[in-house]
Amino acid sequence: xxxxxxxxxxxxxxxxxxxxxxxxxxxxxxxxxxxxxxxxxxxxxxxxxxxxxxxxxxxxxxxxxxxxxxxxxxxxxxxxxxxxxxxxxxxxxxxxxxxxxxxxxxxxxxxxxxxxxxxxxxxxxxxxxxxxxxxxxxxxxxxxxxxxxxxxxxxxxxxxxxxxxxxxxxxxxxxxxxxxxxxxxxxxxxxxxxxxxxxxxxxxxxxxxxxxxxxxxxxxxxxxxxxxxxxxxxxxxxxxxxxxxxxxxxxxxxxxxxxxxx
Amino acid sequence: xxxxxxxxxxxxxxxxxxxxxxxxxxxxxxxxxxxxxxxxxxxxxxxxxxxxxxxxxxxxxxxxxxxxxxxxxxxxxxxxxxxxxxxxxxxxxxxxxxxxxxxxxxxxxxxxxxxxxxxxxxxxxxxxxxxxxxxxxxxxxxxxxxxxxxxxxxxxxxxxxxxxxxxxxxxxxxxxxxxxxxxxxxxxxxxxxxxxxxxxxxxxxxxxxxxxxxxxxxxxxxxxxxxxxxxxxxxxxxxxxxxxxxxxxxxxxxxxxxxxxxxxxxxxxxxxxxxxxxxxxxxxxxxxxxxxxxxxxxxxxxxxxxxxxxxxxxxxxxxxxxxxxxxxxxxxxxxxxxxxxxxxxxxxxxxxxxxxxxxxxxxxxxxxxxxxxxxxxxxxxxxxxxxxxxxxxxxxxxxx
Numbered sequence: 001x002x003x004x005x006x007x008x009x010x011x012x013x014x015x016x017x018x019x020x021x022x023x024x025x026x027x028x029x030x031x032x033x034x035x036x037x038x039x040x041x042x043x044x045x046x047x048x049x050x051x052x053x054x055x056x057x058x059x060x061x062x063x064x065x066x067x068x069x070x071x072x073x074x075x076x077x078x079x080x081x082x083x084x085x086x087x088x089x090x091x092x093x094x095x096x097x098x099x100x101x102x103x104x105x106x107x108x109x110x111x112x113x114x115x116x117x118x119x120x121x122x123x124x125x126x127x128x129x130x131x132x133x134x135x136x137x138x139x140x141x142x143x144x145x146x147x148x149x150x151x152x153x154x155x156x157x158x159x160x161x162x163x164x165x166x167x168x169x170x171x172x173x174x175x176x177x178x179x180x181x182x183x184x185x186x187x188x189x190x191x192x193x194x195x196x197x198x199x200x201x202x203x204x205x206x207x208x209x210x211x212x213x214x215x216x217x218x219x220x221x222x223x224x225x226x227x228x229x230x231x232x233x234x235x236x237x238x239x240x241x242x243x244x245x246x247x248x249x250x251x252x253x254x255x256x257x258x259x260x261x262x
Numbered sequence: 263x264x265x266x267x268x269x270x271x272x273x274x275x276x277x278x279x280x281x282x283x284x285x286x287x288x289x290x291x292x293x294x295x296x297x298x299x300x301x302x303x304x305x306x307x308x309x310x311x312x313x314x315x316x317x318x319x320x321x322x323x324x325x326x327x328x329x330x331x332x333x334x335x336x337x338x339x340x341x342x343x344x345x346x347x348x349x350x351x352x353x354x355x356x357x358x359x360x361x362x363x364x365x366x367x368x369x370x371x372x373x374x375x376x377x378x379x380x381x382x383x384x385x386x387x388x389x390x391x392x393x394x395x396x397x398x399x400x401x402x403x404x405x406x407x408x409x410x411x412x413x414x415x416x417x418x419x420x421x422x423x424x425x426x427x428x429x430x431x432x433x434x435x436x437x438x439x440x441x442x443x444x445x446x447x448x449x450x451x452x453x454x455x456x457x458x459x460x461x462x463x464x465x466x467x468x469x470x471x472x473x474x475x476x477x478x479x480x481x482x483x484x485x486x487x488x489x490x491x492x493x494x495x496x497x498x499x500x501x502x503x504x505x506x507x508x509x510x511x512x513x514x515x516x517x518x519x520x521x522x523x524x525x526x527x528x529x530x531x532x533x534x535x536x537x538x539x540x541x542x543x544x545x546x547x548x549x550x551x552x553x554x555x556x557x558x559x560x561x562x563x564x565x566x567x568x569x570x571x572x573x574x575x576x577x578x579x580x581x582x583x584x585x586x587x588x589x590x591x592x593x594x595x596x597x598x599x600x601x602x603x604x605x606x607x608x609x610x611x612x613x614x615x616x617x618x619x620x621x622x623x624x625x626x627x628x629x630x631x632x633x634x635x636x637x638x639x640x641x642x643x644x645x646x647x648x649x650x651x652x653x654x655x656x657x658x659x660x661x662x
Contacts, residue, residue, distance in 0.1 A: 012658065070487050071657055093490040104481035108276040109269070120265045121489035149276075165485070 002173045002204055003043040007076035009062055010035045025093040028228055035228060036062045040076070042233045044173075044204040049195060051215040052208040053252060056224035061100075064177045065224065067206065068098040080173055092123065097171035099162055101181040107151030111142065111161040114150055115168055122169035125195040129168075138198075139197070140190070156187040163194050174198055176207035180214065192217065203214040212248035224255055231259040266491070266499025274469050274507065283468045288461065288515035298430075310392040314338065315361035318345050318354070324366040328406035337398055351385040357544045362386040362395050367653050374410055447624030452597050455616035458512055458550075462558045463589050465511025467565045470504045474569025475578035479614060479659075487660070497566070497654040501647060504562040505555075512554055546622050553636060557615050559643035561589070563650045570650075571659050596620070603628070608635055611642055 010033040027033045037059040044050040054060050065071045067078060069089040078085050078092070087094030105114045112133070119129045122168025138145055140160045145153055150161065167174060176195070180188045194220055198205050209215065215222060215236070222239045224232040230253050232242060274280050318341040322329040332338045334506040341360045345351045351363030363385040373380045382403060383649055386395050415425045438445070477483040487495060564585060572578035589612060597614035601607065603617040614635045 065661075068488050070484055071661065076378075090490045090492065093488055096488070098485070098488050100481075100484070103485050104479045106269075106273055106482055107480070108273045113272075117265070117269050118485070118489060123490065206580050 001043070001045050001079075001081055002206065003077075003079045004063075005041045005077050005079075007037055007040040007063060007078070008035070008074045009037040009059075009066060009071060010074055014086055015033070037066070037073075037225075038228040039076070040225055040230045042206075042221075042230060044206055044221060046204060047199060047202040048220045049199055049205045049207070049218045050221045050223060051219040052206060052223050053210075053212075053215070054208075055085065055256070058225045059228040060225055061177055064098075064100075064175055064206070064208060067175050069093055094169065095172040097166040097169070097174040098177070099166040099174070099179055100177035101179055101183070103162060105150035105153075105158060105161055105165070108149060109148055110147050111153060112146040114161055115164050118165050119168045124169065132168055132170070133164075136168065140164055140194070155183065156190060159183060159187050160190060163191070167198075170219065172203065174203055174205045176205065178208055178210070180209065180211060188214075203247055212252065216248055224252070226256055226259055229259075231255060263491075263495040263499045263502075266496055267502045270469075270473060270500060270503040271506065274472070274503065277472070280468055280507070283464060283511075284493070285514060287464075288511065289518045292515075293518065296534075297309075297526075307392055310390070310394055313394075315395055315398075316341050316345050316359075318343070318351065318360050318363045319366065320344075320346050320351070320364070320433065321366040321368075324369040325406055326580055327409060328402055331402045331405060335398070335402065337394070348383050348385055355385055355387055362399065364399060370406070370410060371413075374414065441625075443625045447620070451620035451623035455619040456593055456597055458515065458619070459557065459593055459616060460586070460589065461515050462508050462512045462554060463561045463565075463586060466504050466508035466558060466561045467585075469507045470500075470562065470565035470569045471575060471578040472571075473500045473503060474566055475575050476569075478570075478572075483660070493655050494651050497651045501559075501562055501566055501650065504566055507556055508558040508562055509551075509555065512558070513551070517552075542567035546625075549622055549627075549632065550619050553615050553618055553632065553639070556636065556639035556643045557612070560611065560639065563643065564622070567646075567650045567653050570654055571662070573662050579595040591614070603631055606656065609638065611639065615639060 013029065013032055013034050021210045028038065040059065040063050042050060042052075052060055054064070062071065066073045069085070069092045072089070073086055076086075080092065081089065083095070085095065090203065105111075106117070109117065115136070115147060116129055119132065122134070135145060140163060142157075142160055142164065146159050148157075152159065176191075179191050183191070192214065195205055195207065198217070205218075207218075219236055221235055222232065223230060232239065233241070239248070239255075240246055242252050243254040245251040245254060314336075315338055316467070317332060317338050319329055319332065333340060341354075343354075343359065345360070345363055346353055347638070348363075348365050351360070351365065354360045354363060365383040365385070366380070367382070368380060370380045383655045384396060384399050388396065411429070412422075412425065415428070420428065440448075474483075476484065565582070568581045568585065569578045572581060592610055592612035593616055595601065595610065596607075601617060603621050607617055608614045608631060618627065618632050618635050622632070
């Protein structure tokens with residue numbers, strides 16, 4: 001279970017930024033700061049998949065980066081299975097597996113070495129690593145390219161390696177930042193199957209996306225962020241209800257429209 | 263931390279670009295370049311030496327023995343045409359008919375009888391940097407001049423021995439207290455840090471760019487930040503990698519230089535240098551390496567901090583240019599003639615290490631001073647390393 005309450009994050013604005021944006025100011029800019037995330041809350045139970053939606057620049061990536069502990073929140077709490085992880089990022093990193101569409105691999109290491117390296121950084125010992133890696137290689141059908149350098153792998157192979165890397169330490173929660181953006185259909189399918197696998201194991205998954213068909217396929221819950229504020233959090237059915245449409249795209253647009261009118 | 267260190271090293275060893283800079287450059291490419299340069303230089307000198315100049319003398323009869331000297335000189339060949347004025351000779355030199363022309367305005371003996379100097383004009387193209395024309399003519403003229411002097415003195419009844427004394431009443435003789443090593447060390451000692459220190463910087467900067475900005479660009483930095491390894495450990499792992507390559511570059515260079523010198527020494531007589539440097543013990547060499555360690559640490563922290571700040575490989579490379587200028591300035595200061603290690607110069611970073619290396623090579627080093635420099639450099643390196651760690655924890659640097 002993961003619960004996020006009232007997250008906040010601001011960034012200092014640079015001089016260039018201030019001058020450039022004097023005319024059309026983003027409502028999130030004030031006193032030299034850009035309040036990227038102003039109030040974001042959601043929760044995801046065991047065995048649930050949460051889809052994080054929102055227009056570009058809404059604060060999704062910032063939110064997920066705070067979840068993954070890359071950024072430190074200014075306020076709010078993140079609670080994983082009853083443990084507050086904001087105050088202890090090292091502990092949080094052991095509990096979270098993170099994967100984004102843009103994360104890379106070390107090109108000069110082989111796929112296997114990449115995964116083993118991260119396993120070692122997670123403090124796993126040799127025997128554990130061997131067991132876990134064999135399991136993952138079998139699961140993701142990676143045996144054919146294990147000893148190839150990552151720079152020579154195809155996009156699909158890379159994404160499989162990335163997935164294995166992200167979950168090698170058996171995280172309690174998996175966070176995915178637009179994991180399917182820019183991937184072909186085959187590779188997208190790999191990611192989707194991987195999320196379904198996690199769901200069956202009961203691992204909560206949070207992922208941000210722009211593809212609502214994926215949300216329909218995978219998610220129990222949906223959370224919408226707009227301009228740094230959570231404007232919807234509920235089940236997929238509630239999403240359709242509030243959005244007053246059976247098609248998810250229309251429902252999403254209606255919800256955004258509504259928040260802007262308020 | 264050591265996981266990071268070992269992995270970075272392994273990755274670097276698989277990178278051909280880094281290997282070229284760290285290993286191939288000092289081991290093979292530099293010696294080949296220097297060798298080629300030396301070969302061309304000596305070839306040019308040899309050519310100039312062996313060249314036979316076509317010459318013409320106006321009014322030969324005014325200084326017959328000088329003319330004869332040139333005529334029988336192995337490097338001179340008399341032109342078949344004759345020229346009488348400076349203008350004619352200038353034209354002839356420009357046209358390539360002769361290499362050099364000499365105009366004797368009057369009979370040298372008669373002029374001397376009138377207690378006056380003769381002025382000879384030597385016409386040639388002086389734009390070549392290695393040329394022996396003027397020196398050879400001047401030598402021949404000097405010989406003739408001595409002949410005239412001697413004739414005069416004899417006529418005045420001065421004996422040969424007295425002539426020498428009369429011409430040079432005082433002879434100044436140098437008694438040098440500097441031994442061979444000190445002498446060569448002064449010349450060579452300025453050069454070696456000039457070669458070593460930039461190599462330490464270069465050896466640090468190439469891998470550093472890859473380890474910081476390179477990881478950012480490839481998107482691996484973010485995943486690395488999400489492992490339960492503290493950021494301090496991550497930076498230190500990276501820092502150690504950069505330090506290792508930096509020192510490895512320096513060490514490989516020194517070793518390969520030693521090897522090449524001993525190889526070349528078999529063909530060309532380098533006894534002077536090898537004798538002088540032969541007195542340098544293992545202790546001195548170790549001391550040089552020891553001084554380079556904190557310096558390498560300074561450079562490593564600097565380039566790593568820059569690399570972490572940069573968004574891309576390219577941006578990092580852009581910052582390296584000004585940085586190497588910054589590193590070169592104090593080196594140039596140390597290269598200036600008569601620069602010595604004093605308490606003043608010992609506080610300038612880089613300069614102090616360069617000067618200390620020079621003194622060590624000269625064998626005139628003050629060990630207390632070296633200790634002080636070592637301590638000062640270690641402190642600076644420590645501060646910079648601390649800064650690097652602090653830098654790596656800043657969100658505004660990591661996620662620019």
